[in-house]
Amino acid sequence: MSHPNSSSPVGFQSANLFEWLFSNPFENESDFTTAQQRVPRGSNEEKLLIDEATDNSLSSSQLHKDALILAAGLQAIHGLNPNEVVALPPTPTCKKPEIAPLVLIQVPNCLPFATAFLGTIAAGLTATLVSPALTSHELAWVLQNARPKVIITATACLGAMKEAISKQDDKAAFENIPVYTVDVGGDKYPAAPTTTSQNDWRQLLASPTGHKLIKPTTFDPKSRTALILWSSGTSGKSKGVMLSHHALCFSLASLWHNADFYLGRPQRWLGYVPFYHIFGLLNVLLLAIPTRSTVYSMSAFKLDAMLAAIPKRQITYLHMAPPIAIMLAKSPLVEPYARRKDFASVAAAVTGGAPLGHAVVLQVYDRCGFRIRLGYGLTEAGSVTVQSGISAEEMRSQSDDTGGPHWGVEVKIVAEDSSVASSKAAKAGDAGEVLIRSPGLMLGYLPTGGYATQTAPDMSLSADALTPDGWFRTGDVGIINPAGSLRLIDRIKELIKVRAYQVAPAELEAILCSSPAVVDAGVVGIYDEDQATEWPRAYVVAAGDKTEKELTALAFQLRDVVEKQTAKYKWLKGGLVFVKAIPKSPSGKILRRIIKQSGVEGFEVSVYKPNPRAAKL
Structure with a gap:
């Protein structure tokens, strides 16, 4: 059985991610923006990203300006040219995936993260984001496959990064690789620093004299890799997920199309979900730019800090992993905030990444007064489904599913024993593997062993995950109910x-x-x-x-x-x-x-x- 969203993405045009984010794409009603989801044009000097601990802030205007300066720095200081791309063999979702010179960013949530990432994209380069928690052993695998030209890492991660670099067999490629650092706790960005070390990331913000930003001479947003994220696989090693400019723009438009919690209210969100994770990057950091939302960035999650920030910042919508929902339902720290009705500004919340029992959803609603909506998404596909509505009635009627597909997303259930080449839908009501197809799908996985090799790149991982007609095999088992919502019941894949x-x-x-x-x-x-x-x-x-x-x-x-x-x-x-x-x-x-x-x-x-x-x- 298959279920496409009732709307089709035919009206969504390909675009460069950086340019699209700052183009007010939701200002006017369109195929992907309903009348209710329109976001009026406002001042670009309004605060976009605020450090929750220090109140240091970035406006949309300054983020745009600094990203362009950093882009010029990457090109001028290190000679990174967006036209020097590596073309990979075709995959079922792309005839010619391309990777530009790559910048690796390993920084927790903070203001410099946004500038480093968007500066990389503005330069026409490819960014890869990795967790600050990775060990040198894990980082060595990422470096071996991604082969970055520049690294931006947190000061606390520098030791592990240096050790990972020292483990590389290709000494010539890594011995002189530039490594910049971000002092997450001490950096007062965007305020001018009193001093900077030679490897401080702000060196990239020293505007190169006379450098004109190099634009790609040929650029197809559907085939150019903007971002590589890392997803674990059953092989035991993480896999690089290649996401195009077009896929990321589409995913953001699809998310906002179904953001029925908006109701015309200016949005204020907490940014503790990691920005290097697909959930935090798309649903929080990047979506905030075209929706003119304000994000209060937190470098790490602490329940007491989150609880205090909600009434202080008048947070309108929460993004969370299931364990945070458990805390809201059961932690005694929540009780005084619940008694004072400090959650009154919160219209709803969304959770994903792991299962969450309906009993917890009910407990949070009874205690805090807002509904937690369940969603389903993957690094390879972005956000796939979400429960609709914010009322108690809607909450109780959606007790055993993860909602319907986002705009432009197709979900299909196939028999669990289907071959890779087959994507024939199972009978209505039958359980089977969940398959996904949308413009937001990955281009494919980074070739096994890397892409800068003398031999033909190994694209077998992509061939195993994508059917010939462009469906992504999730490895999850589910059922599509008569209302068109997806209910997950198990996982084929062995990931924990x-x-x-x-x-x-x-x-x-x-x-x-x-x-x-x-x-x-x-x-x-x-x-x-x-x-x-x-x-x-x-x-x-x-x-x-x-x-x-x-x-x-x-x-x-x-x-x-x-x-x-x-x-x-x-x-x-x-x-x-x-x-x-x-x-x-x-x-x-x-x-x-x-x-x-x-x-x-x-x-x-x-x-x-x-x-x-x-x-x-």
Whole structure:
């Protein structure tokens, strides 16, 4: 069964992302802007991005100006030319994907993030965004595949970045790579700095004398990669998701088309969802520009800071991962704010990235007075579906789905055993794999092993994920109900969802099996209802006969091994279970379904203390 949105994206024209964002695209009624969603033209001097802690701010005008200055700096100082592109083999969604010289940005939410990212786009270059939480081991893989020409990283991440650079085999390509730093806590941008070091990111804002910004001579927004984000895969290594200018512009227009919470009110949002994540980047930072919204940026989430900011800033709409919804429903910190009706300015909220029970949605509504709407999206496809409406009646009538497709997005259910080449719809009401097609889909995955190689780029990952007629296979299992809404019921893919992040079991298994004390290992996700998230749990076959005391000691040793090589959200907070054997199919594939259904018994060791409803993510 398939369900296209009732509106068609025929009226949406391709555009350069930077130019489109600042062109007031929602000012007039159009195919993608209803009369209710029109955003009147206003002053470009109004505050667009405000640091919640310091009140330092950027207007739309200054962000536009500084982005162009930084763009000129990237071109003039480092010779980055937007016409020097690498053309990749065709994919089902693009005949000729192109990648311009690449700038890697590894910075948490802050004002410099916006200028660095948009400056890269304004220069006609390709940006790649990575989490500040990545270890040197993980960063080394990203560097190997992305091969950036310039790096902008947070001061706190500089050590890991340097170590990752030192691990590269291609010394010639990386030994002189420029690395700029952002002092997130100390930078007073946009105020003029008192001093700057040689590698301070502000060196890129020193306007090059006489440099005229180089524009691409040939530019197709549908094939030019604007952004590469990183999504974990079952291979155990993160995959670079290539998103075009056109895909990003379309996704933003599609989001706003269905923003029925707007109601003509000037929007004020909190920016604690990471901007390097597709959710935070599209739904918060970038969407704020054409909608003239104000974003109060927070470099890290803290519940008490969020609660205090809502009445202080008169926040109108909240974006959150499910664990934040759990806190709003259950944390005692919320009670005084609820009693004072401090959430009165909030029309509604949206959550995504992981499942959230309807009971929590009801608890938040009863306590705080606003509805949390469920949405569904992916790095490869942007926002796909969202529940409509903000009333209690609409909330109760949508208790078991993630809403209908966004404008211009098609969703199809196919039989789970369909081949890659097939995308034939399943019968109405039948469960099957969720497929997505829209102008917002990725161009494809960055070739395995990188794109700057002497051999033909390996596009097999893209071929596996995209059908010949351009549908993206999500690996999720769902049903389209008679009203046209999508209900997710399971996942085919083996990824573990830790909060809004993805964890590949194969990566953790490889790390565990690298220990001489481990014969075999299998990792699955276990769901924590209190935290509304999954945690990785490892099932381990230990070498030799060991007592329970020795196994306990080994469990903590393996915990330390994983911590040293992975970001915090990948740690084994679900514990370790020592077993005699890992169940596998005749072909050697781990039978995770049997493990998750408690089909494997063993000696369990908890290597982390419980942390009920932590107020900091």
